[in-house]
Amino acid sequence: MSNKVENEVKSAAQIADDRRKEEERKKREAAAEREQIKKQAEAIACYYLRIGGVWYKKCIHPLTKQHVLERITAESIKQDYEGKLGAAILAAAPKYINKVNIPEHINYTESIKSPSDDLYYNTYCQLAYKPEPGGDFPHIRKLVGHIFGEQEEMGYDYLQLLYIYPVKKLPALLLVSKENATGKSTFCNFLSALFGDNAWELTPETFRSKFAAPWLGKLLVFIEETMLDDKKDYEKVKSLVTALSIPSESKGKDWYPVSTFVKFVFCSNNEACPVLLDNQDTRFWVRKVPPLTDKNPNEDFLEECKKEIPSFLEWLLHRQLSTAGTDRLWFTPEETRTEAWQKIVAGSRDSFERSLVNLLLDIMKAYKLDELRYSKTELNKIFKEAPQPSDSDRRKSSDIEIKEVMNRWGLKASAKTRYHKIYKFDKNGEKMPLSIIESRSSNIYVITRSLLENMND
Secondary structure, eight states, X not given: OOHHHHHHHHHHHHHHHHHHHHHHHHHHHHHHHHHHHHHHHHHHHTTEEEETTEEEEXXXXXXXXXXXXXXXXXXXXXXXSTTHHHHHHHHHSOEESEEEOOOOSSSOOSEEEOTTSOEEEEOSOOOSOOOOTTOOOHHHHHHHHHHHGGGHHHHHHHHXXXXXXXXXXXXXXXXXXXXXXXXXXXXXXXXXXXXGGGEEXXXXXXXHSXXXXXXXXXXXXXXXXXXXXXXXXXXXXXXXXXXXXEEEOOTTSOXXXXXXXXXXXXXXXXXXXXXXXXXXXXXXXXXXXXXXXSOOTTSOHHHHHHHHHHHHHHHHHHOOOSSOOOBTTBXXXXXXXXXXXXXXXXXXXXXXXXXXXXXHHHHHHHHTOSEEEEOHHHHHHHHHHOSSSOHHHHHHOOHHHHHHHHHHTTOOOOSBOSEEEEOXXXXXXXXXXXXXXXXXXXXXXXXXXHHHHHHHO
């Protein structure tokens, strides 16, 4: 082979080798570019997600500081990230069939897989704190002891149930004190720090709004200025405390039923009657909070509590509950009844009801009885004829009003009775001779001295 041909063969082989190397270089660069875009996309994609056919971006609201999902279009994402990066972000972002709200603190997951292998986005938020062994929490101990006093162990139960069993129904916690600087707000701020975006502070106006969707899925709702002396508000709270689901309505959308596990914490400076409670109400746990007496002015107490949260959570994981949880709201009525609760029950009674209690106690004292039996009509007549009640209370009295009071006292009319004795006063407030009436069509209420005296305690 001539040198010329040999050189041409070598030149062709070199060109082919150079082309091969160039193609391999381009492939490596393309692969490196793809890997770089993939890493960039994965780092950015965690802020985006698709639920159903709608894209969202995870944001922090500038006013509430809560984590929120803001709607965005896929085209906007592509425009914000030029070239291939926008498409890669859309490909890497998680896709969910719909939303679901499942509270969990210990084994939290954002993605919930259904039996059909569909992914649902968990709108419940992960806690910012993780349990850490080996530490102590003296500031949290001081705060819990101050708020719950002689019921301190029940206070720890309350916090433990919130953390470990967040779906468990609990009574509404009402903290009252006419003094300022008692630590009520500090306790609410501590709970807010502990449970993060799963806690929400409401104003009375927001609570009354029919658009409750933003807070119905929260674990805790705080209301600093208690407004439950309004009967509609009170009935709404009573329903929410025990309800498993409730109609929810968002602006521009029809209402739909949602599961609810919300717990309420109310604060009030009114110790006498911040809420209209009756003697049978078991939905409120009332604590009177004393003023702080040993506060260190050079210490940020709340910040110290926040530092101790990881140690506190570790302790809660291993603590033995002090209560058995036999009630639908875990704590029994006997466990949550306090002097502060009794004071509010007494303050919730209107003038007519207080007059009725006092009249019946006067009759029992005069006749030396521990029990009275009346129908609602008989009791209404006796009340109207007695000299003790005011004219306004006598005008208010009626069969219907008497029946409502008996219901609040937890009394139900017994089976029809034929005979019973009527004890009453004359117009001068003196004992009258006993009269025995035949009562073939009357349903009788049995009213005991112990019931009435408990109301007056």
